[in-house]
Each structure stands twice: as structure tokens, then as C-alpha cells.
Amino acid sequence: MFIPRVLKCALISGAALFAATSVWADGIGASLLTQQHPFYIELANAMKAEASEKNVPLEISIANQDLSKQLADVEDFIVKGVDVIVISPVDSQGVLPAIMKAKNAGIKVLTVDVPAKGVDVTSYIGTDNYAGGVKAGKLMAEVLDGKGKVAIIDYPTVQSVVARVEGFKKALEAYPDIEIVAQQTGITRAEALAVAQNMLQAHPDITGIFGFGDDAALAAAVAVKSQGLQDQVKVIGFDGMEEARNAVDNDPVMVGVIQQFPDQMGKQAVDTAIKVMNGEDVPAEQPIEPGVYTGK
Amino acid sequence: MTETTVYKADPMATLKTMMRQYGGIFLALVVLCVIFSLANPRFMSVANLMNILQQVAVIAIAAFGMTWVILLGEIDLSVGSIIAVAGMVGAQVIGLGWGFVPALMLTLVSGILMGALNGVLTAKLLLPSFIVTVATMSIFRGMVSLPTNGAPAMIMDPTWTAIGAKSFIGVPIIIWIVIGLFIANHILLSKTTFGRKTYLTGGNREAALYSGIKVDRMKILIFMISGLMASISGILLSSRLYSAQTNAGMSYELDAIAAAVLGGTSLSGGTGSMIGTLIGALIIGALNNGMNMLSVPYFYQLIVKGLVILLAVWLDVRSKRRKV
Numbered sequence: 001m002f003i004p005r006v007l008k009c010a011l012i013s014g015a016a017l018f019a020a021t022s023v024w025a026d027g028i029g030a031s032l033l034t035q036q037h038p039f040y041i042e043l044a045n046a047m048k049a050e051a052s053e054k055n056v057p058l059e060i061s062i063a064n065q066d067l068s069k070q071l072a073d074v075e076d077f078i079v080k081g082v083d084v085i086v087i088s089p090v091d092s093q094g095v096l097p098a099i100m101k102a103k104n105a106g107i108k109v110l111t112v113d114v115p116a117k118g119v120d121v122t123s124y125i126g127t128d129n130y131a132g133g134v135k136a137g138k139l140m141a142e143v144l145d146g147k148g149k150v151a152i153i154d155y156p157t158v159q160s161v162v163a164r165v166e167g168f169k170k171a172l173e174a175y176p177d178i179e180i181v182a183q184q185t186g187i188t189r190a191e192a193l194a195v196a197q198n199m200l201q202a203h204p205d206i207t208g209i210f211g212f213g214d215d216a217a218l219a220a221a222v223a224v225k226s227q228g229l230q231d232q233v234k235v236i237g238f239d240g241m242e243e244a245r246n247a248v249d250n251d252p253v254m255v256g257v258i259q260q261f262p263d264q265m266g267k268q269a270v271d272t273a274i275k276v277m278n279g280e281d282v283p284a285e286q287p288i289e290p291g292v293y294t295g296k
Numbered sequence: 297m298t299e300t301t302v303y304k305a306d307p308m309a310t311l312k313t314m315m316r317q318y319g320g321i322f323l324a325l326v327v328l329c330v331i332f333s334l335a336n337p338r339f340m341s342v343a344n345l346m347n348i349l350q351q352v353a354v355i356a357i358a359a360f361g362m363t364w365v366i367l368l369g370e371i372d373l374s375v376g377s378i379i380a381v382a383g384m385v386g387a388q389v390i391g392l393g394w395g396f397v398p399a400l401m402l403t404l405v406s407g408i409l410m411g412a413l414n415g416v417l418t419a420k421l422l423l424p425s426f427i428v429t430v431a432t433m434s435i436f437r438g439m440v441s442l443p444t445n446g447a448p449a450m451i452m453d454p455t456w457t458a459i460g461a462k463s464f465i466g467v468p469i470i471i472w473i474v475i476g477l478f479i480a481n482h483i484l485l486s487k488t489t490f491g492r493k494t495y496l497t498g499g500n501r502e503a504a505l506y507s508g509i510k511v512d513r514m515k516i517l518i519f520m521i522s523g524l525m526a527s528i529s530g531i532l533l534s535s536r537l538y539s540a541q542t543n544a545g546m547s548y549e550l551d552a553i554a555a556a557v558l559g560g561t562s563l564s565g566g567t568g569s570m571i572g573t574l575i576g577a578l579i580i581g582a583l584n585n586g587m588n589m590l591s592v593p594y595f596y597q598l599i600v601k602g603l604v605i606l607l608a609v610w611l612d613v614r615s616k617r618r619k620v
Contacts, residue, residue, distance in 0.1 A: 035594065062594035067448075067541050068533060072351045076588040079344045080336075091448050094539040097461070157447050 027057030028273045029077035030086040031070050031098075033114070035062045038241045039262050040088070043112070046266025047086075056274055067094045074098040078105045084122075084273040086110045092117040092159065108276045112269045113262075114160070120284075122276055125268050128287035129160045132258045133167020135292050136236050140172065140208050143234045143255045147177035148207035151199045153186045153216040161212045164238055164258075168210055181206060192216040196223035200233070211237045214244035214257065221253045240293050248295050256294040264288050318572055321560060324608040325579050332586035339589050346468060350536070352581025353470045354379070354529045356574060358548055359555035360481045361525030363573045364518045366556050367485075368498045369565025370418065370425040372519065375526045375552055377436035378410050379545030382530025384440050386456065387449035387540035396455040404527050410436060411523020415516030425519075433549070441542045449540045460535030470532055477528065482570040494518065499566025555580055558608050579608060 030047060034040050044060055051058035059082070063070035067090045077085050078101060085102050089095035092114055099119050102109050108122045115124045140150060152168065155161040165183075172178050182199045186192030192211065196219055200206055209224070211217030217237025224233045230253050237244050240259025247254040265288055272282050333340040358375050365372045385406045389399035414432055418425040443449065451457060459469050485491040497504040497514050505511055529548075534540045557563060558579055559572025583604055587597045 059591045060593075061588060064594070065543065066546065067537050067539075068354070068544065071536060072584065073588060075347050075351065076585055079338055079341070079347055080589060081338070091539070091541065093450050094448050094537050094541060097457075097536065097538045157445075 027051075027059070027082055028084050028086060028270065029074075029080070029082035030058065030060045030269075031063055031073045031077070031088070032060060033063055033070075033088045033090055034065050039113075039239065039260065043088070043262040043266040046263040047270050050267045050270040054270065054274055056270070056277075058270065063090050065090055067091055070095065071098045071101075074102055078102055078107060082107065083277045084108050084110065086112060086269050086273060087116070088113045089116055110269060110272055110276070112265055123272050123282045123284055123286055125265055125272060125286045126288065127160070127260045127265070127290050129163035129290075130167040131287070132238060132260070132290035133164040133169075134171040135167075135290065136164070136210055136238060136258050137168040137171025139256050139292055139294070140168070140210060140234070140236055141175045141178060143236075144178060144208050146175050149179050149181045149203060149205050150208040150210065151182040151196075151203065151206050152180065152184075153192050153195055153209065153211045153220060154183055155187050155212050155216075156185060164212055165210075186216055186219065189215040189219045192219035193223055196220040197227065200224065200227050200229060204229075207233055209233060209235045211235065213237065214239040214241050217254065217257065218244060218247055221247065221251055224253050240291070245293055248293055256292060259291040259293045261288055261290065317560065317569070318575060320611050320614075321558060321572060321575050321579070321608060324611060325575055325582065328579060328582050328586065328604070332582065332589060336589045339586055344585065344589070346471065348578070348581045348585045349471045349474065350468050351585060352577050353474045354533045354536075354545075355548060355551045355555060355580060356474055356577035357477055357532070358526050358529045358552040359573045359577050360477060360570060361522035362549070362552040363481075363556045363559075363561050363568055363570060364485070364494065365425070365522045366553070366561050366563060367494050367565060367568050368515060368518050369501070370515065370518075371429065371553070371563075372414060372425065372522045373429040373549050374410065374414060374432040374436055375522065375529075375549040376545040376547055377433045377440070378407055378523055378526035379530040379533060379548055380440045380540070380542060381410065381436050382407050382527035383534030383540035383544055384443060384449060384542070386531060386534055387451045388443050390451055390453045390456060391449065396453055399453070399456065400531070403531055404524060407523040407525075407527020407530070408520050409523070411520040411526070412516060414523065415519030418519065419512040419515040440540075440544075444542065446542050448542065451534055451538055451540065456531075456535050457538050458535075460532060460537075470536070473528070473532065477525070478570060478574055485570055490517075495566055497565075551580055554605055558605060579604070
């Protein structure tokens with residue numbers, strides 16, 4: 001008979017699952033966008049560290065950039081009965097049903113990194129992208145000595161990037177001798193490379209490029225060098241993950257990068273969740289001021 | 297051999313043949329549920345069981361369509377892309393202000409047309425369905441992004457979103473739809489000549505041709521069924537998400553194939569049933585939900601899911617081999 005064998009297999013796999021089990025119910029459930037980007041790995045690690053220090057149960061599910069999986073993860077948190085759900089939305093608008101389900105079940109929701117649209121959450125913790133853009137603009141003006149021609153690589157469908165570019169332009173308004181000659185979209189590193197090359201062809205007198213993210217800036221630096229303009233053009237990026245910081249350290253074209261702090265974001269998310277669990281009031285928005293990294 | 301498989305495919309014959317056919321896989325589902333509910337008592341709560349059914353609905357319905365295709369000895373890898381296109385068609389038609397019913401109709405028609413394209417290319421150009429649907433998977437996936445340039449499209453129609461959010465007599469509408477489609481597919485497969493022809497064609501194509509079955513027509517019709525089921529999945533998914541996502545349904549075809557194969561559908565065609573596929577889909581849903589309930593880290597979930605699929609199929613194949 002195969003039945004006893006089935007049971008044997010079941011017991012073994014059951015034991016394996018028990019071994020993998022941590023504490024459930026109560027505490028914080030976090031649904032994160034991905035675990036394949038250094039930013040989110042750092043964010044998740046910071047959340048885990050803070051939760052274990054404050055001795056609060058924390059569970060993290062990874063949506064793997066799939067909105068449907070994010071919704072299912074949140075539904076499972078609701079059934080499990082967590083106290084607070086932390087979400088970094090796959091999509092600002094599409095996350096709405098997940099947040100509404102949690103709120104209808106009486107669970108408080110926090111968003112990190114990406115805000116939700118069309119629904120109020122208890123608190124949003126994320127980089128102050130506008131302030132970061134202003135810092136990038138000031139740094140650009142500084143390295144160009146207040147005059148020159150600047151190009152921007154952007155990603156106009158993402159609100160956080162729009163805010164960065166707005167801040168960047170606002171800061172440059174104070175410098176009438178700096179002119180923005182081109183602004184084009186380059187989302188992936190490959191696209192950003194092509195866009196940067198095109199802009200440098202069209203405007204050979206460009207002296208500065210601002211990339212909306214690390215990928216865009218790193219691609220722009222490659223484009224600058226491939227056209228032999230490394231003594232003329234300075235590149236500034238945004239995100240400040242390790243690869244870009246190393247580039248700032250070693251590559252004279254990469255003069256600086258605006259640095260986001262996923263570790264602070266993760267810590268603050270957990271601290272806010274604890275406050276919410278204790279019934280304390282928390283601010284609806286908690287912007288985290290990014291830093292400027294210009295090398296060791 | 298073909299004779300017996302065709303006979304076994306009629307699940308209403310006796311309880312005994314049912315146990316013979318689904319015993320192994322059903323037991324696997326029960327064992328899984330027992331393990332999960334021992335580990336977390338909330339797993340077996342009514343709320344969570346409804347939860348699982350809702351979460352697995354999209355896969356289950358696509359898997360019903362997939363079962364037809366696999367029964368015929370073919371495969372449809374474009375299902376995930378059709379799910380995404382269907383949601384986007386619905387969102388766009390609603391966006392035009394045409395209302396719920398036209399949006400629903402056009403979405404279903406789009407699914408049938410995409411399925412028909414797969415069927416015609418496979419049957420008339422004599423191309424392997426594996427290659428045809430790899431190609432159309434890419435074509436349909438590209439088409440999804442055209443209206444919005446890759447951005448998601450919000451759906452604000454109250455009827456459309458009610459499908460995913462509302463209940464009828466205490467049971468979510470999505471679950472009623474799954475039950476209805478299960479019954480419809482089951483009857484079509486096990487009680488009609490069309491169903492019998494499908495088994496015969498999948499079991500032995502030559503014999504089917506000689507007995508006068510229009511195999512080409514069968515193929516096109518069955519790919520149309522698969523497209524229709526996928527478009528219904530797309531409607532449910534977009535109604536659950538209040539939006540059509542351009543990356544919706546990515547790799548769902550693989551879950552649909554896994555559900556059908558877990559349920560005893562043979563990839564060489566001719567053997568399988570809707571009941572088996574439903575149980576297979578439930579196993580996948582119970583696994584995903586159960587591991588979440590147990591807080592198994594995501595990457596381990598993928599590994600465990602693969603292992604359980606292997607184990608369940610192996611047990612099933614083994615138990616059948618012994619009894620034949």
C-alpha cells in the first residue's frame with residue numbers, strides 16, 4: 001500500500017515546515033515589493049534587526065513585483081491577524097484593494113518607500129525625493145562653478161522620480177548661467193546609455209548630466225567616457241547604492257550621488273508600527289532626508 | 297490502453313473508480329491541509345478557506361482551459377499573456393465609457409480570438425503548439441503595454457470591481473464563478489460527444505482521423521476554449537486588483553499546467569479530468585497560502601512548492617501504475 005508511505009513523506013515534510021516556522025499572529029506583517037534589489041534587501045534587513053531588538057514579531061513576504069501576490073500576501077496577513085501591515089506597494093494605485101481589505105479588517109497600514117494613491121494610510125515613510133533633487137541641483141551648480149549646460153535622464157511615470165527632477169530644476173533656477181538643454185527618458189541601464197549617447201551627440205557642449213537613479217547615472221558615465229568627454233562632463237546620480245558609491249570613489253566623471261537610506265527607512269517603519277500598536281499617534285508623512293555622497 | 301483511459305475518464309461511474317483515479321492526489325491535498333492546520337489552526341478557518349479559493353480562482357480557471365489543450369496532446373503557453381491582455385481590454389473599454397456589459401463581452405471575445413489564433417496557427421500551419429504559443433505569449437505580452445505604454449490601467453467600474461470584492465449568500469462571487477465554470481467544463485468534457493472526441497483525438501490521433509473526427513476543427517475549438525477561460529481569469533484578476541497590470545499573469549501558464557498535471561492529466565494527451573485539475577489547483581493554492589501562514593520565507597516557498605509538485609505527481613503516477 002502506498003498510504004503509509006504518503007504519511008511518512010507527510011510527516012517528514014511536516015517536520016521540515018515546523019522547523020521553518022517562527023512566531024505567528026500578532027505583531028507586524030510586511031509585504032515588500034522585491035528582494036532582488038540592494039535597496040530592498042537593506043530595507044528588509046533593517047526591519048528585521050529593529051524588530052528583533054524591540055522584541056516584536058515581524059513577518060516579511062516578498063511580492064516579487066507581482067501585484068496579485070502582494071494582495072494574496074496581505075490577505076494572508078489579515079487572516080493570521082497581525083496588528084499592523086507595512087506595505088511597499090508594487091504599484092501606487094493598484095495597491096488600493098489590498099489596503100482597503102486590511103483597513104476593513106481593522107488593521108492599520110503603513111507604506112514605505114512608495115506611497116499609495118487614492119487611499120489614506122496611517123503613515124507613509126519614504127525618502128524626501130524633492131529635497132534630494134534640490135541637493136542634487138546644488139551639487140551640480142557647485143561642481144560646474146555656476147555655469148554650463150545640463151542634461152537630465154528621467155522616468156516620468158514614477159512620481160518619486162518626478163519629484164526628484166522638480167527639486168533638481170528648482171535648485172538650478174538660482175543659477176541663471178546654468179541651462180537645461182535636454183531631458184529624456186531612460187528607465188533601464190541600457191536605455192539610459194542610449195539616451196545619454198544621443199544627448200551628447202545632439203549637444204556636444206553638455207557639461208553635466210543628472211540621472212534619476214543609480215542605473216541612469218552609471219550609464220551616463222559610460223556614455224561620457226565612450227565619447228571621450230570625461231574631462232568636460234560631470235555626472236550626478238540618485239539612490240546611492242554600493243555600486244554607485246564605488247563609482248563616485250573611483251570614477252572622476254561620477255562626482256556625486258544623492259544617497260537614500262533604506263536602513264533608516266526600515267528602522268523607522270518598525271518603530272512607527274510599534275507606536276501604532278501601542279495606540280500612539282504618528283504623523284501621516286515621515287519624509288527621510290537623503291544625503292549627499294561625494295566620495296571617501 | 298486508449299479504451300481503458302477513455303472509460304476511466306467518466307468519473308461518475310462508481311465511487312470506486314473515482315477513488316482509483318483521484319485517491320492519490322486527493323489524499324495529497326488532505327495531508328497538506330492536515331499539516332498546515334496542525335501548524336496553524338487558523339488555516340482551516342472558513343475565512344481562510346474562502347481566502348484560498350479566491351486566491352487560486354485565477355489559476356484554476358486557466359487550468360480548466362489548459363486541461364482541454366493538454367487532453368488533446370497540445371500545450372498553451374500564452375495563457376498568462378492572454379490573462380493580461382483580457383484585463384487590459386476590459387480596462388480600456390470601461391475607460392471609453394461603454395459600460396460593464398460591452399466591456400465584459402469584448403474581453404471574452406478578445407480571449408476567444410487569441411485562442412483561435414493559437415488554434416489556427418497550430419492546426420492549419422502544422423506548427424507545434426509549443427512553438428506557436430511561445431511566440432504568441434511574447435506577441436500578446438507586448439500588446440498589453442500598447443494602450444498605456446507599460447503603466448497599469450485603473451478600473452473604476454463598480455460592477456467590474458464587485459466581481460472581485462463582493463459576496464453572494466456569504467460566498468465571494470469569484471468562488472461561485474469557479475464552481476460554475478467547473479461544472480460547465482466537467483459536463484462538456486464528460487457528458488458530451490465533444491468531450492469524448494477530445495479524449496479520443498488526444499489518445500490516438502490516427503484513430504480519430506479514421507473515425508471521421510475533424511481533428512483540425514477540434515484543435516481550433518479547444519484553443520478557443522483555453523483563450524476564453526484565460527480571459528475570464530483575466531477579468532477576475534483585474535477585478536481583484538481594481539486595475540489591469542501589464543505584468544499580470546506572468547508565468548501563470550506554468551501554474552495552470554502544474555494544476556492540470558497534478559490532477560492526473562497526461563501531457564501525452566488522452567487522460568485527465570476537470571475534477572483532477574480542480575484538486576490540483578487547490579493543492580497549489582493551499583501550498584501558497586499554507587506556507588504564508590507558516591511564515592516560510594519566500595525563496596524557500598518556491599523550493600517547497602516545486603518539491604511538493606514532484607512528490608504529488610510521483611505518488612499519483614505510482615499509485616495508478618500499481619492498480620492497473
